[in-house]
Amino acid sequence: MQIVKKRKKTRAILVGNVQVGGSAPVVVQSMTNTQTENIQATVTQIHRLQEAGCEIIRVAVPNMEAVAALGAIKAQISIPIIADVHFDYRLAVAAAEAGADCLRINPGNIGSERKIKAVIRAAKEKKIAIRIGVNSGSLERDLLRKYGSATAEAMVESALRHIDRFRSNDFHELKVSIKASDVPRTVEAYRQLSRKTDLPLHVGVTEAGGLYPGIVKSAIGIGMLLAEGIGDTLRVSLTRDPVEEVRVGYEILKALGIRHRGPDIVSCPTCGRCNIDIFEILYEVERALLTYRHPIKIAIMGCVVNGPGEAREADIGIAGGDGNGVLFKKGKIVRKIPQAELVYELLKEVEDYTASVFNEHIVLNS
Numbered sequence: 001m002q003i004v005k006k007r008k009k010t011r012a013i014l015v016g017n018v019q020v021g022g023s024a025p026v027v028v029q030s031m032t033n034t035q036t037e038n039i040q041a042t043v044t045q046i047h048r049l050q051e052a053g054c055e056i057i058r059v060a061v062p063n064m065e066a067v068a069a070l071g072a073i074k075a076q077i078s079i080p081i082i083a084d085v086h087f088d089y090r091l092a093v094a095a096a097e098a099g100a101d102c103l104r105i106n107p108g109n110i111g112s113e114r115k116i117k118a119v120i121r122a123a124k125e126k127k128i129a130i131r132i133g134v135n136s137g138s139l140e141r142d143l144l145r146k147y148g149s150a151t152a153e154a155m156v157e158s159a160l161r162h163i164d165r166f167r168s169n170d171f172h173e174l175k176v177s178i179k180a181s182d183v184p185r186t187v188e189a190y191r192q193l194s195r196k197t198d199l200p201l202h203v204g205v206t207e208a209g210g211l212y213p214g215i216v217k218s219a220i221g222i223g224m225l226l227a228e229g230i231g232d233t234l235r236v237s238l239t240r241d242p243v244e245e246v247r248v249g250y251e252i253l254k255a256l257g258i259r260h261r262g263p264d265i266v267s268c269p270t271c272g273r274c275n276i277d278i279f280e281i282l283y284e285v286e287r288a289l290l291t292y293r294h295p296i297k298i299a300i301m302g303c304v305v306n307g308p309g310e311a312r313e314a315d316i317g318i319a320g321g322d323g324n325g326v327l328f329k330k331g332k333i334v335r336k337i338p339q340a341e342l343v344y345e346l347l348k349e350v351e352d353y354t355a356s357v358f359n360e361h362i363v364l365n366s
């Protein structure tokens with residue numbers, strides 16, 4: 001069943017060697033929360049993000065020390081890096097010169113035409129893209145006066161105004177975000193903007209909050225847009241380890257059937273019929289597969305009511321019995337396994353499946 005509309009065709013741009021828009025898959029990105037000038041901490045975090053599947057990373061560039069760190073960071077990572085700059089156009093110019101693959105600026109706080117032109121000149125010279133990031137919290141005063149508050153319409157007018165400024169300077173390597181911290185305004189703003197521009201859109205709900213509210217707001221906001229065919233790259237925003245942002249991003253894409261990276265684990269909530277410790281089994285399997293990148297469907301079910309049915313649809317699955325579990329592979333019962341060995345045996349099957357289907361030999365630790 002297909003609930004996702006065909007993605008709107010947007011102009012393709014390059015962020016480093018990663019295409020955003022056009023026919024490229026929806027790209028998952030995140031942002032570091034280290035001090036950028038702390039090169040070692042930033043590189044370590046980016047490596048963890050890369051391992052989780054992050055395809056583009058953004059770092060804050062609030063000062064010249066951060067600019068100075070960009071080159072060393074870039075040399076140690078293998079995904080494109082975006083410099084996030086506010087207020088001071090000179091930081092954006094310097095970040096471009098230091099090797100950033102893209103600049104993220106909020107033109108509303110960068111200032112005059114002369115300053116914007118300087119940023120455009122630097123980006124053109126280095127052949128890098130720019131993200132115009134419109135944010136409900138920093139709209140221009142005249143638009144706030146005109147619309148009374150930061151409405152979706154006001155945000156769209158701000159975005160179009162900035163797009164025009166760049167295009168009239170013959171700069172087209174643009175992507176745009178238009179984020180509010182609540183879902184309805186964010187979705188409405190992106191819908192309106194998508195009708196008015198062919199530029200690739202970076203989608204997300206800004207300042208979405210901690211783990212639970214952040215995941216829910218992002219899943220609904222980003223999910224609604226993607227289901228409508230809107231969005232070329234996404235960032236889930238969480239007050240949390242950014243690795244979680246990447247995981248949630250892929251879960252949203254998987255749930256919509258848009259991209260399949262990593263395991264799709266189906267597990268039951270358990271009930272009075274369950275006689276094995278499904279919570280513990282799931283926890284251990286999830287932990288072992290945290291950085292697993294191939295698409296694989298795994299079912300972990302508590303009993304034989306829905307268990308075998310779900311397990312049969314999965315590549316590999318278990319359905320719990322009384323202190324033991326039945327292992328299924330592609331719909332076929334393989335064997336009965338005591339609970340104490342279930343995780344180990346399930347992971348062994350994942351290793352075998354990975355070798356035979358993806359031709360990669362891995363070792364998973366239970």
Ligand code: SF4
Binds near residue numbers: 271301303306
């Ligand atoms: S699969 Fe079995 S144990 Fe799990 S929720 Fe359904 S009935 Fe309960």
